[in-house]
Structures are given as structure tokens and as C-alpha cells.
Amino acid sequence: MIRTLGVLVGLAGSAAAEPPQLASVFTDHMVVQREAPLMLFGTAEPGDAVSVSLDDATQSVRAGLDGRWWVDFEPLAAGGPHTITLKAGDATVQAISDVLSGDVFLCSGQSNMEWPLKSSLYGDREVAAAGIDQIRLLKVSKASAISPEAALPEGNAWHVSAPETAADFSAVCFLTGKALQAEHDVPVGLIDASWGGSRIEPWISETALAASGQHDAAVNLMRLYRDDPPAALALYAEQWTGWWKSHDWYDGRDPWTGDATLDWMPTPDWRLSDWSTWGVPELEGFLGQVWHRVTFTLTPEQATGAASVSIGQADDVDVTWLNGTAIGATHGWGFGRVYDVPAGVLKPGENTLVVNVYNSYGGGGLTGPEEDLHVDLADGSSVPIAQGWTWLKVPGDAGNPMPAPWYPIQGFSMLHNGMIAPLEGLRLKGVLWYQGESNAGDAEAYEDLLTVLVKDWRGAFRDSDLSVAVIQLPRWGALPSAAGTEGWGTIREAMRRAAAADDKVGLVVAIDLGDPMNLHPPEKQHVADRTVRVMDALAYGKPTVGPSGPEIARAERSGDVIRVAFEGVEGDLQTISSDTAIGFETCFEGACRYVSGMVVNGDVMIGLPSDIAADELRYCQGDSPICNLFDSNGLPAGPFRVELADR
Structure with missing residues (x-):
């Protein structure tokens, strides 16, 4: 377990080497x-x-x-x-x-x-x-x-x-x-x-990201984090909550404050584990965000001074708030999070800890272990927070939370x-x-x-x-x-x-x-x-016909026929398991339809009635397309999207 504010890897700047x-x-x-x-x-x-x-x-x-x-x-x-x-x-x-x-x-x-x-x-x-x-x-x-x-x-x-x-x-x-x-x-x-x-x-x-001019906000936040991590975390939390509030379904209630009017549901036995194991149908196989919330009570003496909060392991990304104040944001799995809490954040009576967890693959959530879930106070005492957790699912179409630039593999x-x-x-x-x-x-x-x-x-x-x-x-x-x-x-x-x-x-x-x-x-x-x-x-400059295999050269339409020409073809262009070339799509203003063609004299000829508009030709699209156009060397024609020209 590594203590940090906002990132859980070694972030020390380059130390002077032992000379010479x-x-x-x-x-x-x-x-x-x-x-x-x-x-x-x-x-x-x-x-x-x-x-x-x-x-x-x-x-x-x-x-x-x-x-x-x-x-x-x-x-x-x-x-x-x-x-x-x-x-x-x-x-x-x-x-x-x-x-x-x-x-x-x-x-x-x-x-x-x-x-x-x-x-x-x-x-x-x-x-x-x-x-x-x-x-x-x-x-x-x-x-x-x-x-x-x-x-x-x-x-x-x-x-x-x-x-x-x-x-x-x-x-x-x-x-x-x-x-x-x-x-x-x-x-x-x-x-x-x-x-x-x-x-x-x-x-x-x-340097390269800054020179591109496309990532100024992230670069500036990174530079702020280098000089002042708490200030950078506060600014990132402001940007994160701004992203949240930009959604159409935002109703003015802020989950990071632990707003009790939201529909918080108890976790199984009020404890934490991978949310896909809870037996909740809407969370089985769910990839996205889930809010986690727990409260704990402190005396006036306990609430005095700084503290640290250990939330155990999170998979993949957490952003964590205590009483509405962001105290940490980390990407990664397989290690625990311990976040420092500045003096003045804790309060006598009920305190609310809220963790937003985003998971993009496999199991997700806050997964303990229970002995790592506690708040360590300035007086040397420790308050366990392994029980009493509730959760709130985020709509699946919310998209990806903006990563903090200091996240190791996502920033x-x-x-x-x-x-x-x-x-x-x-x-x-x-x-x-x-x-x-x-x-x-x-x-x-x-x-x-x-x-x-x-x-x-x-x-x-x-x-x-x-x-x-x-x-x-x-x-x-x-x-x-x-x-x-x-x-x-x-x-x-x-x-x-x-x-x-x-x-x-x-x-x-x-x-x-x-x-x-x-x-x-x-x-x-x-x-x-x-x-x-x-x-x-x-x-090495080795003469090679089509190093990448058949590549789209041009696609032209004449009447009701589209001619698709390829370059880099070693031997002949051929179809596999059919005399028809499949996986082609014609599109017009983003609306697409499947079409097929035949290999004729080294080109693919596709029939398309002249009254059907098309401004783009696509091939081999989607996650796992089935495409059957190869050359004699067994190399596939690669996926492409090209404008469709009239001839």
C-alpha cells in the first residue's frame, strides 16, 4: 500500500546521478x-x-x-x-x-x-x-x-x-x-x-503535447501538479464535477457530497467487493461507474487536525471525496489507496466518504480487503469503515470520466x-x-x-x-x-x-x-x-510488393457500378470461401448499407443502383468484421474508409 495524493506510483523528479x-x-x-x-x-x-x-x-x-x-x-x-x-x-x-x-x-x-x-x-x-x-x-x-x-x-x-x-x-x-x-x-x-x-x-x-496545442488543459494541470499537488487535485475535481454536471440527466444533486436524497442502495451485508458478484442484475458485467458511500461519526476531539483515509483497492479508477472535498484520484488496480486529509476537512458528528469508481474491463469496484478500510486520526486512533456502504449506479451512457493527467497509464x-x-x-x-x-x-x-x-x-x-x-x-x-x-x-x-x-x-x-x-x-x-x-x-529498403498487403488506391462510381482499385497486391486479388467480396458498405451522410462485389481484372466491382446516393465506401468495419479479400500471398486487404468519387 502506497501513501499518496492522487496517484499511487513513484513520482519523484529526476535525482542527480552519482557522478561520474x-x-x-x-x-x-x-x-x-x-x-x-x-x-x-x-x-x-x-x-x-x-x-x-x-x-x-x-x-x-x-x-x-x-x-x-x-x-x-x-x-x-x-x-x-x-x-x-x-x-x-x-x-x-x-x-x-x-x-x-x-x-x-x-x-x-x-x-x-x-x-x-x-x-x-x-x-x-x-x-x-x-x-x-x-x-x-x-x-x-x-x-x-x-x-x-x-x-x-x-x-x-x-x-x-x-x-x-x-x-x-x-x-x-x-x-x-x-x-x-x-x-x-x-x-x-x-x-x-x-x-x-x-x-x-x-x-x-x-513538450510534444504542449506543442500540438490540443492538450493545453491537461499540460497545465500536469505542471500545476508538479508544483502543488493539492491545488492540482482541487482543480481536477472541479473539472470532473463540471463534466458530471454537463449531462442531460444531472438533476442538481451532487453524489460526491453524499446527498442522502439520492437512491443509495445497501451493498450486500453493507460490505465491499467486486460489484459484479453482488447478485444485482443491473451490475452483472457492467462496465462504467458506480458511486460508493459510507458515513462515520467523530467526536470534536477526533475531528481536530489532519488525517488519512485508506479505502483499500479500487478497480480501475477512483475519485474520492470526504465531506465534499476531493482527497484523491488514482488509476490502477491491485494496490490499496491511502489519501491524506488536510486539517479542517473532518468535522464533529457525521462525516461522509464518497468514492466514484470507474471500471472499463473485467471486475470492478472497491474490493478491500476489510482490514485496509479505515480512517487514521491525528490523535493516533483509527475508525474502521469496512461496513455500512451503499452504492449508486451511474447511467451507462455517461461516457468515460476525464482522466487526471498524472494517472500512470491513462493520463x-x-x-x-x-x-x-x-x-x-x-x-x-x-x-x-x-x-x-x-x-x-x-x-x-x-x-x-x-x-x-x-x-x-x-x-x-x-x-x-x-x-x-x-x-x-x-x-x-x-x-x-x-x-x-x-x-x-x-x-x-x-x-x-x-x-x-x-x-x-x-x-x-x-x-x-x-x-x-x-x-x-x-x-x-x-x-x-x-x-x-x-x-x-x-x-532495410528491401523491394517488397505491398509490405502491408492490398491497400485501397481509389474508389470511383460510374452510374450503377463502383470500381475499387487496390495497390500492393502480390499476385492476384482473390476472395476466400466465396466468389463474392463481402464486408463493403456504402454510406451517405453517415447512413450505411452493406454491399458486395466481384473481383474483375484485379479490381472489385460493386453494383449500386444509380438512384441510391453514396458519398463514402467502407470495408471491414466494426469490432470483429468478417472480410474475405486477400492477395495470393495470404495477406488481407486492410480495413478502410474513403470518399467515393464520381467518374
């Missing part, structure tokens, strides 16, 4: 990017001189006023091993050995990127075959921070790939790297910096600060990005966010042409039964558009590799195969 030393990303067994300028960097006391050696080449440098130093060495060819040495005067203070020069890839995103090799299809076999000296692995531990960190989480280091080091490493990252190493016969370094459930915003730097910049900033300055061959599930609910903003992230990381890793492979979300969830169903089709389209606008961003189409019943399909081998195909074309 290399940055923490430089360890034994690492891989540096071949055929690119090699910058070595680290810290020392301001103004102190150090000498840095790469094998027999040595350079001297003085640390700046901020204690940082860096030196550049000539590019290395693939191979090794090399040695990096740091000296202060004549004394060797650090020596890094078994350094290889090869291709370095950063793999990031949420749970499908984090999914470990041991849990992939044929995981035991894949792990047993992971002993490859020419592959080196760096797994960045989960860490968030309110300011950019200079050092990796404690204990993080590069390792030679072996069954014991690869088992918990990202399956997609490892399998992609393994194939690229075998194909190009150079050392490969893989960095796994991923966190299940994370949105894209936490992976983008505060802004926190994961960049803790997991990406310590890597900045390295050179990379490419980036693998597999994320989007947590942003699917507001996918319209994703194209811009992904574009900002790519630009941000290119700056961080000093390569304006850095290759990025974006793995498009596979099918999962409801089978669409009506045309016009949005679902995950919206975020897949955002990914497609972001990739189409950037020659060095490639789309890995995985629509056919998902499982409607499993958010984490274990078959990562084909995802890796397709990622290799895209990265070969982007980063």
Missing part, C-alpha cells in the same frame, strides 16, 4: 546502432572532466552546469564485441563490455505488445529456442514519473537472449527481432517498453517520463508500436496523437526518418450485424491514415489474426511475420 557515470542504458551486453553516429552520454559533477573510450578511441569532455556530458564517436560496422570505458583522471570508474554493434528496435504499446513469449502459441518451444547470442534484450520495468527521468528503473540492464531472459519478454518484439537477425545476419538489440492498459497519451512527452506523459526519457539519445533502427485498445472509445483523436508520438520519438532518438511499424488492431469483440457499426473500425482507420501520410510509417494489418472472444490472441508469430515484412521495406 555513464547513463543507465549503457550496460554490459548491450547493442548500439550500427552505421550511425554513436553518442555516449552520462553525468558528472558540473564542470568535472571525464574521458570516454570506445575500444582504443578516447575523447575528453567536461560536464555542463546541469551535470550532463556527451561525446560522439564514428559509426561502427556490425559486429563486436566492443568495450566502453569511463575514466575520471587516471581512475577507471566504469567499464562496459561485450557491446555489439547491430540494429536496435524499440517495442512499445499496451498489453498485446507486452504479452510475453512464454504465453504465446507454442510458448514453451519458442522460449526453449531463445538462446541466441546475437540477440540482446532490455526489458524496461513499468515506471511512471511526473518529470522526465534520466535513469532507467533500478535493476534494468541488457541481457544476452536466453530462455530465462526471453520468457517474459514481449513475444511480438522478440519474434520480430529473431527473424530480422536471422535474415540480415547482424546483432539485434530489442528494447521492450510496454504497459498493458495504457493509452497513447502517457507515451508522448509533455499524460507519465510513461514517457519513466520509460522512454531514460532511453533518449540512443539511435534506433526502428520502432514497433502495438497499442490502441485503450483509445478506441475516442478514436477520432488518435490519428493526430499517433502523428505527434512519431514526431516526438524521432526527435528523442535523433532520427527524422526513423522507421515506425504500427500494428493495426486485430478483430475482437462483437460481430457487426448492421452496416454503419463503428466499433474498432474508427481507430483502425485512424492508424491507416497516419501511416498513409508518412512514408516511413508502415501499417501491419492484423485484422484476420484476432479472436472475437480473446483480447490477447496468443498467436503472435504471424503478427511478427507481417511486422518483419513492413520493417524490411521501411528500415
